[in-house]
Amino acid sequence: MTATAGAGPRDRTAPVPAARRPRRIAVLPTTALVLGALYCVVPTLWILIAATKSRTTLFSTDTYVPSLDLGIVHNIRDLSDYQGGIFWHWMLNSFLYAAVGGLLASFVSAATGYALAKYEFRGRGALFNTILAGVLLPQIVLAVPQYLLLSKAGMTDSMTGVLLPQLFNPYGIYLCKIYAQSAVPDSLLEAGRIDGAGEGRLFFSVGLRLMGPGLVTVFLLQFIAIWNNFLLPYVMLTSDDKFPLTVGLYSLLRHGAAEASLYSLVITGTLLSVLPVIALFLSLQRFWRIDLVTGALK
Amino acid sequence: MARNPAAARRTRGFPYLLVLPAVLLFTAFVAAPGGYALLLSFQRRKVNGGLLGGGTHTVFAGLANYRDVLGDTELWSGVLRMLALGAFTVPATVLLALLFAVLLDLERTRLKRITRLTIFLPYAVPGVIASLMWGFLYLPATSPIGGDRVDFFGQVAVYFSVGNVAVWGAVGFNMIVIYTALRALPAELHESARLDGASEWQIVLRVKVPMVLPAVVMCGLFTVLAALQVFNEPNTLKPLSNAVSSTWVPLMKIYDDAFGNSDIYSAAATSVVLTAAALAVSFVTARIIQSRVQQEAA
Numbered sequence A: 001m002t003a004t005a006g007a008g009p010r011d012r013t014a015p016v017p018a019a020r021r022p023r024r025i026a027v028l029p030t031t032a033l034v035l036g037a038l039y040c041v042v043p044t045l046w047i048l049i050a051a052t053k054s055r056t057t058l059f060s061t062d063t064y065v066p067s068l069d070l071g072i073v074h075n076i077r078d079l080s081d082y083q084g085g086i087f088w089h090w091m092l093n094s095f096l097y098a099a100v101g102g103l104l105a106s107f108v109s110a111a112t113g114y115a116l117a118k119y120e121f122r123g124r125g126a127l128f129n130t131i132l133a134g135v136l137l138p139q140i141v142l143a144v145p146q147y148l149l150l151s152k153a154g155m156t157d158s159m160t161g162v163l164l165p166q167l168f169n170p171y172g173i174y175l176c177k178i179y180a181q182s183a184v185p186d187s188l189l190e191a192g193r194i195d196g197a198g199e200g201r202l203f204f205s206v207g208l209r210l211m212g213p214g215l216v217t218v219f220l221l222q223f224i225a226i227w228n229n230f231l232l233p234y235v236m237l238t239s240d241d242k243f244p245l246t247v248g249l250y251s252l253l254r255h256g257a258a259e260a261s262l263y264s265l266v267i268t269g270t271l272l273s274v275l276p277v278i279a280l281f282l283s284l285q286r287f288w289r290i291d292l293v294t295g296a297l298k
Numbered sequence B: 001m002a003r004n005p006a007a008a009r010r011t012r013g014f015p016y017l018l019v020l021p022a023v024l025l026f027t028a029f030v031a032a033p034g035g036y037a038l039l040l041s042f043q044r045r046k047v048n049g050g051l052l053g054g055g056t057h058t059v060f061a062g063l064a065n066y067r068d069v070l071g072d073t074e075l076w077s078g079v080l081r082m083l084a085l086g087a088f089t090v091p092a093t094v095l096l097a098l099l100f101a102v103l104l105d106l107e108r109t110r111l112k113r114i115t116r117l118t119i120f121l122p123y124a125v126p127g128v129i130a131s132l133m134w135g136f137l138y139l140p141a142t143s144p145i146g147g148d149r150v151d152f153f154g155q156v157a158v159y160f161s162v163g164n165v166a167v168w169g170a171v172g173f174n175m176i177v178i179y180t181a182l183r184a185l186p187a188e189l190h191e192s193a194r195l196d197g198a199s200e201w202q203i204v205l206r207v208k209v210p211m212v213l214p215a216v217v218m219c220g221l222f223t224v225l226a227a228l229q230v231f232n233e234p235n236t237l238k239p240l241s242n243a244v245s246s247t248w249v250p251l252m253k254i255y256d257d258a259f260g261n262s263d264i265y266s267a268a269a270t271s272v273v274l275t276a277a278a279l280a281v282s283f284v285t286a287r288i289i290q291s292r293v294q295q296e297a298a
Helices: A005-012 A027-050 A071-081 A086-118 A124-136 A139-152 A159-166 A170-183 A186-194 A199-210 A212-228 A231-236 A245-256 A260-283 B005-011 B014-041 B064-070 B073-105 B112-124 B127-138 B157-183 B187-195 B200-211 B213-228 B232-240 B250-260 B264-297
Strands: B043-047 B056-060
Touching: A027 A260, A027 B073, A027 B112, A027 B127, A027 B157, A071 A086, A071 A260, A086 A124, A086 A159, A086 A170, A086 A199, A086 A212, A086 A245, A086 A260, A086 B014, A124 A170, A124 B014, A124 B264, A139 A159, A139 A231, A139 B014, A139 B250, A139 B264, A159 A212, A159 A231, A159 B014, A170 A212, A186 A199, A199 A212, A199 B014, A212 B112, A231 A245, A231 B250, A245 A260, A245 B127, A245 B232, A260 B112, A260 B127, B014 B043, B014 B264, B043 B064, B043 B264, B064 B264, B073 B112, B073 B157, B073 B200, B073 B213, B073 B250, B112 B157, B127 B157, B127 B232, B157 B213, B157 B232, B187 B200, B200 B213, B213 B264, B232 B250, B250 B264
Parallel strands: none
Antiparallel strands: B043 B056
């Protein structure tokens, strides 16, 4: 299956009849979507099958058929035994980086976005333009210079060295500014001021609360971005007990190139690393506000 | 934002307090590393000869690093590979996302919820993990998609194998962005077109797609920026195949220079060049989006 697998029916979708029969199912569009969904789910399904096979049957049995000899139990046990359970350490690290980083980055974004939307202050325009440029600046080419500078400060190979650079999220600030403009009415802030509320209280009890739904999206975006990040921790970290899953599994694969028996560990690890985020993702899906991402807020 | 002078006095310091964390983070992790990379790019290491022994010191090198970088055939081959990848991954991602979004928006399409979710799911899978999964799907010994007959790591095929992972991971998010923009269109628009006798497909091509073009262009921009920074997919597939060299794309070359050859000066110069290219692309695209939006407003 290649990149164009889902595109096949595209040219055949054209003659959808304009008939006014709303009950009829549009067969071709539905089929195209199902093909697209299959394309997206196939690697995960295969990894699920492969993870049921032991290291000996992985290369010898039919690739489509799952093994029923409880290979997955052995695989998980082997993976948990590998270097004293370092895999679970990686998983914990990933959650830690993504949750703590996501929360702190969302707070920084909220405060900055709220200030940009609700206050006139000197340097506001310059700050906003800098942040806009930051949205366009590819974060990833900064990873190597960030490493070089943090190594001068003695902060490489530390969890803070991975966490701190990801707290500044220009896109999050931009989204928070747009959202604060539409979700926090000036009149409400004025009313609060007349009632004698301080600016700090207004921010925490009015601003942050009204921005809540948008902040969830900013948090989710940042959580996924940190969870998916590879280059920064790959560059920054040398001791494997600080690795997130991405770097850990990659290092396991590199060892696996010399020692093929590690492949089944990589496959099992991949499955175990994909399942929790997919579960998290599905359970949180109703909190996504993608209209915020496109700036299409009313 | 009209406030009385007393209130203005009270709030003077507060907005600065709100933006302080973002400003500090920006200075430490964007401006400083950027500046440091720029500084390094004009320096190089010189080996002391003679009486002092084999020590080294850094000297100002002017534009020498840039001359070397721009004259480096290895880097240019990497740039060509990156362009070749981008030449089909960017259109494939954006067109597939647009196609799926339009199909989801059709009234008579079925299975919308499940297909939408499934196509969105790869967004939660890190690029490295996605490359691991696809890598095993490509690997002759484990491939369920005919890797024993088709060489997925062949001279030409490897581009599609790498590109496929990138497209797989990006289609869903872009689809949701475009779909959200489609849902935000007022229903009267296509209703009146339908009353005028326009077919469903004419409405899509003449009404819906033109109106969500800003969202499509935005997806295009994000995809181009991702294409410039392609690293995770080829880097992860490298241990599985000899078809991917350690300097296959520019970011891999930067990594190899900085950590493989310990030539941070070349790495810095290449980073600066790549960042400049990415910024140029961003600004041009941002301009296009802006003029589109203004046209629409007019």
